[in-house]
Amino acid sequence: MKVIVGLGNPGKKYRNNRHNAGHMVVDSLLEKGFSKNLVVKKTGVFMNESGKYVKNLIDRFKLDTPDLWVIHDDLDIALGSYKIQKGKGPKDHKGILSIEEKLGRNDFWRVRVGVENRSPEKRIPGEFYVLQNFSEEELDILDPVINNIVGEIHDRLASSN
Numbered sequence: 001m002k003v004i005v006g007l008g009n010p011g012k013k014y015r016n017n018r019h020n021a022g023h024m025v026v027d028s029l030l031e032k033g034f035s036k037n038l039v040v041k042k043t044g045v046f047m048n049e050s051g052k053y054v055k056n057l058i059d060r061f062k063l064d065t066p067d068l069w070v071i072h073d074d075l076d077i078a079l080g081s082y083k084i085q086k087g088k089g090p091k092d093h094k095g096i097l098s099i100e101e102k103l104g105r106n107d108f109w110r111v112r113v114g115v116e117n118r119s120p121e122k123r124i125p126g127e128f129y130v131l132q133n134f135s136e137e138e139l140d141i142l143d144p145v146i147n148n149i150v151g152e153i154h155d156r157l158a159s160s161n
Helices: 018-031 047-061 094-103 136-159
Strands: 002-006 038-042 068-078 082-086 109-116
Touching (some): 068 082, 109 136
Parallel strands (some): 002 038
Antiparallel strands (some): 082 109
């Protein structure tokens, strides 16, 4: 069994925040019927508490960490891009750090959704930037990226069975 978890913050206030890119991908996975033979969840906790949520899922389903896929925003990657990697992630993402701390391991899959689109002249701190909503133009860039991520997750999981 595989578990896919999208990181984000709970509530309508955060729905279109850059920090909720993981939730957006999970919404697309669920719309396309990816919940069959998989556990696909959005965290119901704030980003910094993601570790407790994920640890509970791992324990509940008796999973090994390589069967865990975590989808999250990433300021190290430009908007319009993404990376899928095992055991490698951003150097300073509180949600990922929380998960690594609670699991005591880092050998899970990360789907790193690029959200970096700050102006070099007016570069606001990342912790404020990720809590801002995507603009309409940014959502137009993000939508095909989400579709590509969904397709790649499907292909990778299908080939691993």
